[in-house]
Amino acid sequence: MDKFIPLSVPNFKGNELNYITDAIEAEWVSTGGAYIDRFESEFAAYVQTERAVACQNGTAGLHLALILAGVEADHEVIVPTLTFIAAVNPVKYLNAHPVFMDCDDSLCMDMSKLKKFCLEECNFIDSKLINKSTGRQIKAIVVVHIFGNMADMPAVMDIAEEYNLKVIEDATEALGTYCLEGRYKGKYAGTIADIGVYSFNGNKIITTGGGGMMVSRDPGIMKRAKYLSTQAKDDAEIFLHNEVGYNYRMTNLQAALGVAQLEQLENFISIKKENYQIYKSKINDGLNGLKILDFREDIRPNYWFYSLYIVNLEKYSRKRIMESLAKANIQTRPIWGLIHEQKPYLHNQAFMIEKALAYYTRVANIPCSSNLSANDVYRVIDKIAIHVVKQGD
Structure with a gap:
């Protein structure tokens, strides 16, 4: 029988074993350790943002991103229908409601239809976009960069500014993609909108086995992302928690793998x-x-x-x-x-x-x-x- 050719599998030909061995020998294998800080720092440097926050996976990152964007129960979030379902499910986690948008020939969200929807199917009242058919407020847009392509970010950012919407970039498939021209020339996928999310699942271009990363141009959002993703600890010594947090942390072993993978991206x-x-x-x-x-x-x-x-x-x-x-x-x-x-x-x-x-x-x-x-x-x-x-x- 001919050799099996898989669809998309990891490539471990760099320092993966060395770094993981180092983490094991240091006995830092769980959700603390030097490789987490290193991975966050080197990732931020690669995509040219001030800070990045590692998390459990891309879905966890999207969940937190929606919270940080102010999405609450009964809000609506505009999402693509052509995507992996993990881009949409976190909307339901918050008891909010997705509104599905078509794709264009890039396979990413059709921004002309998005504009038409906002203009014809909604009212803009007191800085809130209200869906005429449901009476609900539309709070955010989740834009997915499909298969490493990139959505029309100038168009969606213009629409978001006009209608006071937050934009979340699902860049889980697009690490390394960046703009070559226009007002976002040199900007990486995930770094243009309010919040960007990446995934390191086993089939992604780099992998940590699982794992994800969040970025934002707003340092306050990043600080809060770290806080919420690490159980919302207000005092780690006496275990004070003033909010409900999440165990969305990446492990040091995953981060060690991620550092090695990023070197080869x-x-x-x-x-x-x-x-x-x-x-x-x-x-x-x-x-x-x-x-x-x-x-x-x-x-x-x-x-x-x-x-x-x-x-x-x-x-x-x-x-x-x-x-x-x-x-x-x-x-x-x-x-x-x-x-x-x-x-x-x-x-x-x-x-x-x-x-x-x-x-x-x-x-x-x-x-x-x-x-x-x-x-x-x-x-x-x-x-x-x-x-x-x-x-x-």
Whole structure:
């Protein structure tokens, strides 16, 4: 049988073992230790923010971000429908209500529809955006940078300023992505909005096994994020807690792994860019009816995931392509089920969902690990090509 080619797995070829061994030998393995401080500091330096706060995972970071944005029970939060459900569930944790927005061709939130929704479906009264159909206040927007692409941040920040909304960047898939031009030139994904959140899950571009990170341009928000994520300790010696806090801390072992991974991030991005370009040139130019989706031209993406797009649904089935690759021992993944169609969210408002429906039926993700060799990439392409020939291209 051919070698298994996974979709996206970690790459541990740096100082991971050295740093983890050091943490174990120092006997700092839990939620305290030098590597946590080091990871936060080096991460902040990489994305060019003053401070970063490590947390348990990206979902915990998003939960805290919503709290810090002032979201409370019965508020509404505008979210994308085309995303992983972890970007939306924290809204429910607070007994608030998501309002689902469509995507554009970047797969990120459609800002023209967001603007239309605010203008036509809401009233702006006393500096509050009120949803006409529900009477609830819309408090925030969660923008997700899908697959390492980047949403139109100038547009969403203009809308947020006009309607007094907080913006949370879910950059869990976009560590290393940054703007190449415009007023945010040089700004990294996650550092433009009020609060940014990252994930280090096992399939992300760098991993700590789990884990996440929060950033903000507001030092007060970062101070409060640290406070809430560490059980809201007002006096650690006599255990005084004036608020309900959360055990959302990262462990020192995870942080040790993160420091080693961060050292390799730019190399990972270079490898992923090279493999992306091979996929794109061979599939877009050689396989009629299929293509690899582009990233925005005004950004340096991190090339996290590669999206195989079926142009011609009459000729090709996403399911059949994925089944064909599975038989060849190649792992793929369909794009997520749209969140507004999931059972917990059927009764929530969804506004003009159109493109997301089309992309849902046409996109599959193909192997993209940073330790993927060029030979592996060509093997994936060859297996896709064989399937195309069998389908009568």
